[in-house]
Amino acid sequence: MKIYINNIEYDANPDETIIQVADRNNIKIPRFCYHKHLSVVASCRMCLVEIEGVKFAQPACSTPIKEDMRISTKSSKTKEAQKSTMEFLLINHPLDCPICDQAGECELQDVSLKHGDDHSKYLEFKRVVVDKDISPLISTEMTRCIHCSRCVRFGEEVAGNKELGLINRGEFTEIRAFIEDGVSSELSGNMIDLCPVGALNNKLYSYKARTWDLKQHPIISPHDCIGSNIFYHVYNNEIVRAIPKENSDINQTWLSDRDRFGYQGIYSKDRCYVSKHRKNKTLERVDSQDIIKKVNNAINSSLDKNTSSKIGSFISAQSTSEEMFLFQNLLRKLGIKNIDHRTNERDFDYQDTYPLMPSLGCNINDLSEYDNIILIGVNIKTEYPILTVRLNESVKQDTKIYSYHYFNMDEDFPVEKKFVMNNTDLLSLFQEHTLESCRNKKNLLVIGPNITYFSNQSVFLQALDKFAKNINSQIGYLTDFCNSTSGWILGNVPHRTIGGVKLDNPGLNATEMLENDLSTLIFYNLDPENDFHNSSALINSLQKSECNIFFTSYLTPIIEKYADYIVPISTYAESDGSFINIEGRFQSFNKVITPNSNVIDGWRALNELNILNNHQAYTIESIRSELSSTLSKIDFTSKILIDKKKYELDKSTKVHKNSLRHIYSTDQIVRRAKSLNETIQANNKSVYVSRDIFDDSENKKILKVVENNRVFKIDNFQIRDDLPSRTIVYSSSFNNKFTESKSTFVSLKK
Amino acid sequence: MTNKYTIPIAIKNEIDHVRAKFPSNENKPAIIESLLILQHHNDGFVTDSIMRSLAEYLSVSEIDVLEVATFYTMINTEPVGRNVISICNNVSCMLRGSDDILKHVEKKLCVKVGQSTTDKKFFLKDEIECLAACNGAPMMQINHKNYENLTLDEVDDILDKIK
Ligand code: SF4
Ligand code: FES
Ligand code: FES
Numbered sequence: 049m050k051i052y053i054n055n056i057e058y059d060a061n062p063d064e065t066i067i068q069v070a071d072r073n074n075i076k077i078p079r080f081c082y083h084k085h086l087s088v089v090a091s092c093r094m095c096l097v098e099i100e101g102v103k104f105a106q107p108a109c110s111t112p113i114k115e116d117m118r119i120s121t122k123s124s125k126t127k128e129a130q131k132s133t134m135e136f137l138l139i140n141h142p143l144d145c146p147i148c149d150q151a152g153e154c155e156l157q158d159v160s161l162k163h164g165d166d167h168s169k170y171l172e173f174k175r176v177v178v179d180k181d182i183s184p185l186i187s188t189e190m191t192r193c194i195h196c197s198r199c200v201r202f203g204e205e206v207a208g209n210k211e212l213g214l215i216n217r218g219e220f221t222e223i224r225a226f227i228e229d230g231v232s233s234e235l236s237g238n239m240i241d242l243c244p245v246g247a248l249n250n251k252l253y254s255y256k257a258r259t260w261d262l263k264q265h266p267i268i269s270p271h272d273c274i275g276s277n278i279f280y281h282v283y284n285n286e287i288v289r290a291i292p293k294e295n296s297d298i299n300q301t302w303l304s305d306r307d308r309f310g311y312q313g314i315y316s317k318d319r320c321y322v323s324k325h326r327k328n329k330t331l332e333r334v335d336s337q338d339i340i341k342k343v344n345n346a347i348n349s350s351l352d353k354n355t356s357s358k359i360g361s362f363i364s365a366q367s368t369s370e371e372m373f374l375f376q377n378l379l380r381k382l383g384i385k386n387i388d389h390r391t392n393e394r395d396f397d398y399q400d401t402y403p404l405m406p407s408l409g410c411n412i413n414d415l416s417e418y419d420n421i422i423l424i425g426v427n428i429k430t431e432y433p434i435l436t437v438r439l440n441e442s443v444k445q446d447t448k449i450y451s452y453h454y455f456n457m458d459e460d461f462p463v464e465k466k467f468v469m470n471n472t473d474l475l476s477l478f479q480e481h482t483l484e485s486c487r488n489k490k491n492l493l494v495i496g497p498n499i500t501y502f503s504n505q506s507v508f509l510q511a512l513d514k515f516a517k518n519i520n521s522q523i524g525y526l527t528d529f530c531n532s533t534s535g536w537i538l539g540n541v542p543h544r545t546i547g548g549v550k551l552d553n554p555g556l557n558a559t560e561m562l563e564n565d566l567s568t569l570i571f572y573n574l575d576p577e578n579d580f581h582n583s584s585a586l587i588n589s590l591q592k593s594e595c596n597i598f599f600t601s602y603l604t605p606i607i608e609k610y611a612d613y614i615v616p617i618s619t620y621a622e623s624d625g626s627f628i629n630i631e632g633r634f635q636s637f638n639k640v641i642t643p644n645s646n647v648i649d650g651w652r653a654l655n656e657l658n659i660l661n662n663h664q665a666y667t668i669e670s671i672r673s674e675l676s677s678t679l680s681k682i683d684f685t686s687k688i689l690i691d692k693k694k695y696e697l698d699k700s701t702k703v704h705k706n707s708l709r710h711i712y713s714t715d716q717i718v719r720r721a722k723s724l725n726e727t728i729q730a731n732n733k734s735v736y737v738s739r740d741i742f743d744d745s746e747n748k749k750i751l752k753v754v755e756n757n758r759v760f761k762i763d764n765f766q767i768r769d770d771l772p773s774r775t776i777v778y779s780s781s782f783n784n785k786f787t788e789s790k791s792t793f794v795s796l797k798k
Numbered sequence: 799m800t801n802k803y804t805i806p807i808a809i810k811n812e813i814d815h816v817r818a819k820f821p822s823n824e825n826k827p828a829i830i831e832s833l834l835i836l837q838h839h840n841d842g843f844v845t846d847s848i849m850r851s852l853a854e855y856l857s858v859s860e861i862d863v864l865e866v867a868t869f870y871t872m873i874n875t876e877p878v879g880r881n882v883i884s885i886c887n888n889v890s891c892m893l894r895g896s897d898d899i900l901k902h903v904e905k906k907l908c909v910k911v912g913q914s915t916t917d918k919k920f921f922l923k924d925e926i927e928c929l930a931a932c933n934g935a936p937m938m939q940i941n942h943k944n945y946e947n948l949t950l951d952e953v954d955d956i957l958d959k960i961k
Contacts, residue, residue, distance in 0.1 A: 204859075213861035215868045226860040227846045 051117045066108035066119055067095055077121055078130060078159040080137075080244045081196040082109035085301060087205055092137070092196050094159065096129035097121050105129035127163070134164035140175040141245070142191050150246030152259035156194065177222050182212075182230040184726040185237060185309055186248055193223050193247040199239040206302065207235040208440045208460035223247070232728045233460070234433035234711065237308040241291060241301070250289050252309060252723055257283035265640040266293050268627050269307040270366055270620040271718050273527045274298060274412065274434050275629030276307045280621065280640050287311045287621065287641060297413055298629070304433035306711065309724050314619050314641075316720035320603040321644045324614040331608065336616075336646045340653055343613050344660045346595055347382065350568040356383040360561035363540050364573040365389045365529035366715050367650065368625030369634070370671045372531070374654035375572055376539040376546065381663050385555030386566070388542055389535035391574060392497070392528060394581045394789060396557040397506035404548035404682060405536035408630045409492060409524035416442035419489035422450045422519075424512060426496025426526055427457040430711040430729065436460045450483065453498075454706050455736075455777050456770040470704045470772040471502060478511035482518045491521035497528035497709060501581065501791040526630060529715060533628040537682065538675070547678045562586055568595045573617065573650070575716040576606040582789040584758075599653060602716060617650040618643050619717060624651075624668045626675070634679060636672065702793040703741060703774050705753065710780035734779050735762050738771035741796065751776075752797035755788045759797060803847040805855055809839060813855065825856040829866045832856065833873050842882065842921070843874035871925045879914035879921035881960055883940050888928035890935040899936055902950050906957065920957075 049060050060069045070077050080092035090110035097108045100118035145151040177190035204210040211231045215224045240250050262281040269276040276299035280287045292303040323339035324331045363375050428435050439461045448464040456468045493516050539546040542555035562585045580586045590610040597613045622643040626636040659665045712724040751762045816831040837844050853860040867873045887896045912924035931937045934946025
């Protein structure tokens with residue numbers, strides 16, 4: 049089909065509107081209510097254009113095209129209409145641009161400069177709207193609102209959780225949340241971007257800088273394995289805000305709140321800015337030039353004294369691919385085999401049959417092609433908030449979503465059926481289960497990180513494999529860190545080296561390392577308080593070992609107590625790095641801010657150690673080219689788990705102790721992001737107990753849980769009737785205050 | 799937070815009846831009528847907790863209910879007087895002197911339009927559009943009953959007779 053805009057011919061599809069054709073061809077039409085990812089309401093009238101043969105100017109956003117339509121975006125009729133609309137919109141707008149954070153990037157400002165009048169005829173009073181405190185993340189100035197309703201439609205259509213609405217009518221219309229409630233969506237920050245004026249603002253950025261003074265740097269999200277693309281805005285070497293970087297394959301134009309506000313964790317009070325070494329039981333400050341040499345001496349003297357099998361090393365899967373490459377490269381060259389990134393896991397029997405690296409099994413864009421998506425032990429709303437957008441899209445295209453979990457959790461997209469059962473019951477269910485409605489359809493089974501925390505993970509994965517075969521489903525994984533993929537493929541596991549090549553003599557896994565009384569422990573980028581499956585086992589081995597080396601960005605109490613060497617390293621934004629997302633997409637970024645001068649670039653510290661041992665030295669470029677050649681050689685066609693071992697099904701009447709991956713505790717950066725931890729979700733920290741356990745207990749105030757022969761008292765718990773039987777659930781697996789392991793079987797003491 | 803309101807079974811049945819008029823996957827259209835039913839059983843207004851319960855019952859978001867409740871003047875979100883007075887002030891009535899009638903009633907009841915008398919006997923409703931009785935302008939409606947071709951004396955009479 050052909051149409052003419054300003055007398056130039058353009059190709060168009062019959063189902064398009066004028067604004068879509070114009071946008072595609074870079075023809076500017078002013079707009080406020082229209083947004084390409086939201087439904088069309090045509091309420092602001094800013095996009096009026098003249099159409100030949102039509103008496104009045106028509107809204108370009110809602111007018112479908114017709115063959116040979118002749119549109120003018122510049123005629124005097126168009127200009128007149130736009131000018132009048134602008135005049136109406138400005139009647140009640142306070143024009144307080146000098147004190148508005150939006151100034152400089154305000155659509156109202158831009159459009160009024162281009163299409164409005166340069167003076168005002170208006171002499172009456174202006175409307176004033178009382179502000180409400182809707183969230184610790186969003187500040188409001190509702191008098192500036194022009195009622196475009198983008199924020200309302202976003203909640204309803206994209207986030208699947210309508211929290212803001214247009215209240216009252218006419219002159220008194222205002223945007224508000226229900227009564228005293230605020231906004232709690234995990235995607236709420238997007239409303240700040242969508243708001244064309246300064247009505248909804250970024251609270252963290254409030255009066256911090258003027259937009260024209262900011263520098264923009266692209267980066268990749270370190271908070272989940274989806275790998276959302278972000279722009280950090282930097283003022284005086286400080287990140288002052290984050291906005292989405294459009295990537296139609298991943299996050300489109302959206303960001304989750306965790307990705308938008310998580311950077312606050314970089315500025316946490318417990319950042320580690322000095323190198324330290326323990327001498328005569330006290331930690332002493334060391335020059336940052338010397339610390340690497342000291343660490344090198346410590347590792348080498350330990351190698352001289354003991355065998356390399358007495359040295360254990362752990363790295364966080366939140367580290368960059370460059371760091372992970374160098375970490376295992378350094379250690380393996382020194383002959384150290386005990387390397388693992390799976391510190392949150394307990395059971396590793398599955399490891400030999402695991403795919404080369406975890407993968408979603410499809411591209412994020414293709415999720416809507418599945419007839420059924422079956423979520424196993426994963427809550428998208430709190431663990432992968434950005435996927436809520438994609439699953440909402442999929443459901444609109446007739447994908448059905450099923451969920452199997454040990455806890456009843458809300459999702460912001462429609463779930464066809466929820467199965468809430470405890471570990472044992474799920475396990476026996478999967479042996480025989482054939483979800484009838486999924487037979488002979490295109491199915492994707494998605495296994496979440498909670499499953500990997502199970503102390504019977506291997507049996508579980510085997511049962512899931514059987515289930516997947518029964519319903520003829522593909523298997524995909526979602527991992528607990530942004531770069532667990534690299535952890536696997538770059539050889540940060542004891543049984544495989546870089547490229548996933550199998551080792552004949554594997555080293556010890558994360559649990560074994562803690563159980564084998566090693567003499568030297570090396571920790572890279574880990575929070576000992578939270579990032580281990582069992583923190584008391586960890587403390588035990590820290591006490592026993594002779595030398596504990598911590599490469600860390602934060603100084604936690606356990607590190608202060610047990611560290612012999614502390615190397616203060618950069619966070620993700622303070623160094624060049626890359627993450628491989630769950631689709632297998634390799635995404636690199638450059639340093640955004642320069643940290644305190646005592647902080648050492650993580651990869652440089654490892655590289656320095658390589659040099660001190662006369663091994664090959666690397667640059668960021670040489671690492672990246674080595675990585676890409678490794679990755680290109682790998683055949684990723686996902687291997688299905690076939691485990692020959694027979695596992696016994698544990699039918700004992702033990703109690704299931706599980707935990708949840710709390711949205712703002714999942715990694716060490718976000719855990720320290722102050723504002724996120726003031727939101728409603730963050731408050732939700734508690735211990736839930738199923739009704740039957742409570743009824744069984746003689747003491748109704750205090751429950752006594754026996755785990756690994758130790759007794760733990762729980763005195764502050766909630767009884768939940770929707771919990772499966774024999775279950776205790778900790779709402780955050782990253783708070784080991786009352787617990788030993790993240791997920792295991794325990795017994796109760798009467 | 800306000801106490802939770804439990805919708806009585808009888809009202810639930812009425813709401814189900816309303817809901818049945820619309821496609822089964824669309825609950826939003828049922829909000830208006832459901833609010834009217836609930837308001838009828840709650841001295842002419844709905845509370846926050848009533849709105850919350852309705853949202854839950856219809857599985858719509860709470861803000862959806864608030865949007866409807868605040869958009870339509872026939873739904874009140876604040877306590878109001880027992881007898882609802884609506885004085886039309888649209889064109890025909892205005893030309894025939896409705897402004898004077900409104901002023902008179904305001905003075906007589908000591909309230910401004912949109913308010914209720916302190917004894918909660920009368921509620922003088924705001925934003926009244928044409929009540930489709932232009933042939934009898936000026937007119938007012940009290941508890942859904944029309945009084946037409948009004949004079950100030952007649953207004954006094956009518957109001958005095960109401961309990
Ligand atoms: S708050 Fe902003 S996005 Fe929402 S309606 Fe007002 S102007 Fe539009
Ligand atoms: S953009 Fe077309 S009416 Fe608002
Ligand atoms: S104008 Fe008053 S009834 Fe129509």
